[in-house]
Amino acid sequence: MDVLEAIMTRRMVGKVRPERPRREEIETLLRAAVRAPNHRLTEPWRFVVLTGPALDELGEVFAQILRTVKPEATEEELNRERAKPHRAPVIIAVACLKGRDPIETHENIVATAAAIQNILLAAHGMGLGAYLRTGETAYHPSLLRWLGLPEDAQFMGFIYLGYPAPDAPPRQTPRRPIEEVTEWRGWP
DSSP: OOHHHHHHHOOOOOOBOSSOOOHHHHHHHHHHHTTSOOTTOOOOEEEEEEETHHHHHHHHHHHHHHHHHOTTOOHHHHHHHHHGGGGSSEEEEEEEOOOSSHHHHHHHHHHHHHHHHHHHHHHHHTTOEEEEEOOGGGGSHHHHHHHTOOTTOEEEEEEEEEOBOTTOOOOOOOOOOHHHHOOOOSOO
């Protein structure tokens, strides 16, 4: 699959099989990630790869965060939070380090977003299913602490990974035509 085909056919795959991708496959995704453009070569991206018992631990962190922000949460709601990490056998948590000034911070965020896109495209090209998620818990400071990341890091998202389930919907999210979002200047 060439790059343009990967870009045009990539989709979020929210339903994956339970078997875990091999570590070598995840390492390939991470090598693709760090090839993202990065203006000042700050390499601001940080990745935490979670699987097995770490998914249980993340689920407990999700439940604790929910308890903090919604003390009246029911046991059913807490259990739903605990189950969220088990939607895929591997999760890559992605964060971005703060820059030395607001411009560098912005550039770091852009570079880390590009790293995420590289992971999503590489996963698609390798036949893996991937889904980028955030959610309310992603912005709670205790998540960064649990991940071992600096308090001022910007959490960027969870990439859920696995092999696509046979009944995963093969749909792509529609996009507006480029004519609606593009202004051409200086072109005949």
